[in-house]
Amino acid sequence: MRTTTALPAITAALAAAALGAAQPARAASGSELARGKALHNQACLACHDPSVYTRPNHKIRSLAALRRQVSGCQQAAGANWSPAERAAVIDYLNRTFYHFPEGGGHG
Numbered sequence: 001m002r003t004t005t006a007l008p009a010i011t012a013a014l015a016a017a018a019l020g021a022a023q024p025a026r027a028a029s030g031s032e033l034a035r036g037k038a039l040h041n042q043a044c045l046a047c048h049d050p051s052v053y054t055r056p057n058h059k060i061r062s063l064a065a066l067r068r069q070v071s072g073c074q075q076a077a078g079a080n081w082s083p084a085e086r087a088a089v090i091d092y093l094n095r096t097f098y099h100f101p102e103g104g105g106h107g
């Protein structure tokens with residue numbers, strides 16, 4: 001455990017030094033994505049794996065529809081997420097699988 005945690009810490013420290021801590025927004029969005037993925041993988045793999053997101057006839061066709069589906073599936077999964085946590089999962093799914101334009105969703 002000790003040896004596996006030391007390396008990422010060193011890598012992160014080196015990366016922070018290299019960036020001069022100049023890009024907090026980018027670092028934050030990267031960790032949000034990791035958080036969304038972790039939440040998703042904890043709660044969402046009981047009924048389907050991520051292949052449903054990319055199946056040829058996948059039914060989600062907009063960011064708004066994705067938000068609705070995640071809300072519904074979150075209840076089905078019994079995941080007690082805050083709005084921020086749900087948003088992190090939606091962001092993870094959109095950036096990883098769906099690639100809808102952000103902010104342009106309606107309907």
Ligand code: HEC
Nearest residue numbers: 043044046047052053058059060069070073074076077079
């Ligand atoms: C209780 C079972 C169950 C759990 C748990 C579950 N889902 Fe689902 N989910 C489904 C079913 C069933 C479908 C397919 C619905 C359909 O085909 O009409 C689906 C479909 C989806 C889709 C749409 C896929 C497409 O076709 O584009 C998304 C997105 C999704 N789920 C997200 C999630 C997320 C996020 C979680 C975790 C919070 C989750 N699901 C947990 C049952 C579940």
